[in-house]
Amino acid sequence: GQQVMQIPQYQHVQEGEDFTTYCNSSTTLSNIQWYKQRPGGHPVFLIQLVKSGEVKKQKRLTFQFGEAKKNSSLHITATQTTDVGTYFCAGPNNAGNMLTFGGGTRLMVKP
Amino acid sequence: TAGITQAPTSQILAAGRSMTLRCTQDMRHNAMYWYRQDLGLGLRLIHYSNTAGTTGKGEVPDGYSVSRANTDDFPLTLASAVPSQTSVYFCASSDSGVPYYEQFFGPGTRLTVL
Numbered sequence: 666g667q668q669v670m671q672i673p674q675y676q677h678v679q680e681g682e683d684f685t686t687y688c689n690s691s692t693t694l695s696n697i698q699w700y701k702q703r704p705g706g707h708p709v710f711l712i713q714l715v716k717s718g719e720v721k722k723q724k725r726l727t728f729q730f731g732e733a734k735k736n737s738s739l740h741i742t743a744t745q746t747t748d749v750g751t752y753f754c755a756g757p758n759n760a761g762n763m764l765t766f767g768g769g770t771r772l773m774v775k776p
Numbered sequence: 777t778a779g780i781t782q783a784p785t786s787q788i789l790a791a792g793r794s795m796t797l798r799c800t801q802d803m804r805h806n807a808m809y810w811y812r813q814d815l816g817l818g819l820r821l822i823h824y825s826n827t828a829g830t831t832g833k834g835e836v837p838d839g840y841s842v843s844r845a846n847t848d849d850f851p852l853t854l855a856s857a858v859p860s861q862t863s864v865y866f867c868a869s870s871d872s873g874v875p876y877y878e879q880f881f882g883p884g885t886r887l888t889v890l
Binding site: 671695696698706707708709710713715753755756757761762763764765766767768769 | 809811817818819820821824826832834835866868873874875876878879880881882883884
């Protein structure tokens with residue numbers, strides 16, 4: 666079945682450093698979503714990418730969807746302590762009736 | 777508005793006992809979902825419902841059942857709990873069942889089965 670993999674699983678950074686998490690799907694995706702989960706909290710939707718090669722920005726966050734629509738990345742510039750949490754990507758399964766989530770990348774930021 | 781509420785917040789359950797996790801949304805969303813979250817495994821879909829009166833199986837449905845009698849409520853039942861069902865359970869909803877819509881998550885229920 667479809668697999669959605671994320672790397673790295675964990676990342677420690679010093680505040681002010683950049684951070685990137687990568688998401689790879691075993692199948693071509695029609696769209697990809699990104700969610701953030703703060704420690705002890707619930708996932709919150711960040712963004713959706715639909716077009717091949719699409720790049721979207723939200724302040725210090727940059728999201729990319731690969732040309733082949735099988736991979737995506739989230740880049741955070743100059744991390745802050747408020748960026749702490751786990752970032753998940755999610756893409757539809759082959760049947761298109763549910764989302765498959767990646768395992769997440771847990772970001773820890775040292776002040 | 778409250779969005780999505782879940783109850784209880786946490787529960788310790790003896791193996792073999794049954795339990796129903798409650799989920800209610802006030803956004804009039806058509807689709808609702810139940811996920812379990814285990815360390816390192818992300819979120820895995822248990823069951824979903826695209827509209828009131830219909831349900832479907834997700835990735836890990838065994839040992840769980842759901843019903844969708846109305847738009848707002850989507851309870852998850854464990855008929856006979858086992859320790860491997862220890863997890864954090866999240867209910868979610870979206871405007872539509874197709875996966876182009878963002879999902880809104882509840883605060884979660886932490887379940888421990890001993």
